[in-house]
Amino acid sequence: MISLKNAGFSYGSRAILENVTQELAAGSFHFLTGPSGAGKTTLLKMCYLSLTPNSGALEVLGQDVAGLTREQITQMRRRIGVVHQDCQFLNHLTIRQNIALPLLVAGKNIEDNMENLEDLLDWVDMAHRADAFPEEISGGERQRLALARAVIMDPDMIVADEPTGNVDWEMGQRLLTLLVELNKMGKTILLATHDLNLIRSVKGRVPASVLRLKEGQLSLAGAQL
């Protein structure tokens, strides 16, 4: 699903990632941890094709990202669901419209996908807030909304950047449960977090690995969960 071979990235002269080599198999579940500023977000951005490595090679969804055309990047992004910590909603659209946004921009008919949309609203327990606006809902609800939006296109992979960073433990567990369900459906999950309790709580629910990013280097931390 994702293959990094000696991949590196730097902002100017400041190296963020150096010689990162890692394989993420299709259908796997990975936590990405590391201290603040270690480069977790940079690595995730590379995985969802917002950044390209300055050195080394990166393959996403089986394609080398070097030399991808704009159209190819667009098509691949439709196969990757992204959940940001700050969610990035369109505040003038309702919850339902925000979830449907990936369908809209892909030129799909919303009416044809209405059943799927309503199912997703139920799945993230947001059906009762479907006509509210993003600024009217809580942090936990925003994260569930972001997750619903990330999966409406039935992506192959979900990349989540600190989705539980701004929510309480209970809400974090609800989000994790949703991600576990997605993984059981065959989706590859890459979840950046520094919450060790969250990582421990997945033990026994799905096979997951923990990737630790420190000083630009990525390593497999500890045993398989």
Added chain:
Amino acid sequence: MSWNPLTLLLGDASSDQVVPPKGRSTWLTGFASGAMAFIAVFALTLSLAVGRLADYWTLDLARTATVQIVAEEGEMAAQTQAALQVLRTSPGVVSAEVLNPEAQLALLKPWLGSNLSVATLPLPQLIEVRLGPDGPDVESLKLRLAAEAPGASFDDQNYWRTPILEAAERLKLMVAISLALTLLVTMIIVVISAQNALTANQSIIRTLRLLGARDSYIARAFVRRVTLRATIGALVGMVLAMLVVFSFPATSSETGLLVGLSLQGADWVYPLLVPLLVAISTFFTSRIAARYHLHTEA
């Protein structure tokens, strides 16, 4: 999806949704294009009026001339008859009629009032001459008049008609330049407005791209919004300008000098082209601006 300008009329609700309904440039774009349309309609009206004026001077007045006879009272009638004889026998002259005292008084009425008797004034005798399309040989005619009626002078109005015609042509050119500048300024405003809208909504553009939106989709959404704002503004500006033009006082045909500043007949169709021109130019200008912006921001 295609870049069909008709989508502007038919609507593209899907792309329209992604742009926030209000922005800093909303009011500015509509107002600016409305003001530009208002100015353009006036310039157009002026251009058409000047055109009519030029036609009037060229076609109507070019076929008229006046012979003025200044003579002692005892010779006035004889010289008038002699002049008439010369005129009526000259090729290129369609008719020559003596202006009667009432008609002469009517010409003087705006300056001297209506309480004057022609008899109290030492007025010259005027002969109104209508010329054919090719006109007479003016130099030959003047020589013949000088010989037959020494007090007669022929005035084909060329000495003051020519500079007026030149001025009218210059004015038409100035109006054409004004119209072109108005369109250019509108396009510049549209470019700035489109770039403002794109810059102000950078986070939305980032989100849309991450969700798999093509740049053409994003550009189309912004282009449609900017074009609609500009077109609606231009429509309002055009309607207001047409109301003002409509309220211009009607010109009496008797005065002859002014041919009316208001639009006449089929001329009323021309202002309708202003919003259409704004819509078309805005569509293409904002499209180029949006695509350039998205390309450089990629």
